[in-house]
Amino acid sequence: MSEKPFRRCRTFKYRLHPTKHQEQALTRLLSFQRELYNAALEERIGVWKWEKRSVTFFDQCQTLSTLKDVRPEVLEAGVTLCRGTLQRVDRAYAAFFRRVRRGETPGFPRFKGAARFDSLEWGDRSGWKLTEEHRLRLLGVGVVTMNYHRPLAGTPKAITVKREGRKWWVSIRCVDVPAQPLAPTGRAVGLDLGIVNLLATSEGQLVDPERFAKRGRERLALAQRSLATKQRGSNRRARHVEEVARLHRKVRNQRSNAHHQLSRRLVNEFDLIVVEDLRIKNMVRSPKPKPDPSDPSSFLPNGAAAKAGLNHSISDAGWGLLLSRIAYKAEEAGRTVVTVDPRYTSQRCVVCNHVAPSNRVSQAVFRCQRCGHEDHADVNAACNILWAGRAQLAVASVG
Numbered sequence: 503m504s505e506k507p508f509r510r511c512r513t514f515k516y517r518l519h520p521t522k523h524q525e526q527a528l529t530r531l532l533s534f535q536r537e538l539y540n541a542a543l544e545e546r547i548g549v550w551k552w553e554k555r556s557v558t559f560f561d562q563c564q565t566l567s568t569l570k571d572v573r574p575e576v577l578e579a580g581v582t583l584c585r586g587t588l589q590r591v592d593r594a595y596a597a598f599f600r601r602v603r604r605g606e607t608p609g610f611p612r613f614k615g616a617a618r619f620d621s622l623e624w625g626d627r628s629g630w631k632l633t634e635e636h637r638l639r640l641l642g643v644g645v646v647t648m649n650y651h652r653p654l655a656g657t658p659k660a661i662t663v664k665r666e667g668r669k670w671w672v673s674i675r676c677v678d679v680p681a682q683p684l685a686p687t688g689r690a691v692g693l694d695l696g697i698v699n700l701l702a703t704s705e706g707q708l709v710d711p712e713r714f715a716k717r718g719r720e721r722l723a724l725a726q727r728s729l730a731t732k733q734r735g736s737n738r739r740a741r742h743v744e745e746v747a748r749l750h751r752k753v754r755n756q757r758s759n760a761h762h763q764l765s766r767r768l769v770n771e772f773d774l775i776v777v778e779d780l781r782i783k784n785m786v787r788s789p790k791p792k793p794d795p796s797d798p799s800s801f802l803p804n805g806a807a808a809k810a811g812l813n814h815s816i817s818d819a820g821w822g823l824l825l826s827r828i829a830y831k832a833e834e835a836g837r838t839v840v841t842v843d844p845r846y847t848s849q850r851c852v853v854c855n856h857v858a859p860s861n862r863v864s865q866a867v868f869r870c871q872r873c874g875h876e877d878h879a880d881v882n883a884a885c886n887i888l889w890a891g892r893a894q895l896a897v898a899s900v901g
């Protein structure tokens with residue numbers, strides 16, 4: 503058997519402009535699929551409770567045909583759409599158990615109210631089609647106008663249609679996307695992903711990809727505070743809920759755009775990009791327990807809660823998202839991305855290799871206690887990261 507050929511994937515997102523009639527049809531599909539989602543979740547919970555047996559995605563797909571007799575409307579838009587919904591239940595379950603295994607305390611997958619169910623997934627190529635005029639034909643909805651603002655590449659494989667506020671979008675997943683190699687630049691860079699929403703490069707640049715979203719975040723905070731004062735169930739509150747959701751989306755989009763621009767710039771400029779392994783980084787961040795000297799059985803506060811908040815803000819900042827964007831753009835352009843263990847990168851002197859916690863004088867300042875080398879602490883860390891990445895590549899090329 504030959505190896506499975508490598509298929510480069512990309513997702514392209516376009517705005518949809520459904521007519522009033524089509525919008526009603528889409529909303530109807532959402533409500534049927536929500537019903538299916540909740541029923542599938544209920545089945546999984548019930549079977550586990552009464553029969554101590556788990557129901558798989560495949561089990562649930564097989565029972566889909568029984569809907570023909572009891573609830574034929576749900577199958578109207580095709581079985582692919584229904585399978586897409588069952589897949590979502592399956593993903594929610596898998597994510598829940600993954601987090602449990604990691605020792606976290608995630609919320610159990612929940613039943614979705616109408617406000618919480620806003621996307622439709624077609625996992626394969628039936629039930630929808632892109633027409634030659636770049637419009638989207640959906641079974642049960644019709645031909646929907648699409649704002650084809652940039653060309654697709656590769657072969658469309660699956661789609662997700664999503665409602666965000668009053669807008670509709672389609673994400674088209676393509677495979678076999680052709681590579682677009684860039685000419686080599688002969689340059690390499692290390693990136694230190696900071697705590698205070700700052701990214702430092704080994705070339706001494708400090709970038710704040712969150713800068714653009716700052717205004718939006720402030721307005722969001724204001725709107726959330728004002729929402730808290732509105733009476734439950736009132737019209738005024740409902741309007742505010744919508745406004746808060748809109749601002750959330752706006753902040754998310756601004757962040758996403760900033761990350762796209764930053765990752766594009768890095769991939770254009772550098773042949774080799776070295777980044778930290780975020781999993782290790784987050785692990786290292788959790789502070790050591792500090793025993794209480796007067797009572798050996800108890801511990802003094804060590805700022806764990808504050809650090810937990812910190813970790814939260816890291817995930818908020820979406821470093822992972824930035825890295826994945828760097829990774830796929832780099833791959834498409836034929837660039838190399840290396841991931842390294844970030845331990846000691848903030849304590850090591852890049853000039854003489856002396857490692858000591860005291861080298862880091864403050865949050866921002868690094869001063870080597872042996873050779874006196876001084877730099878911005880994050881830039882020094884970024885240089886160490888680049889160095890570690892080069893070392894890793896050298897080892898790989900020898901071995």
Ligand SMILES: [Zn+2]
Pocket residue numbers: 851852853854855856870871872873874875
């Ligand atoms: Zn030194």
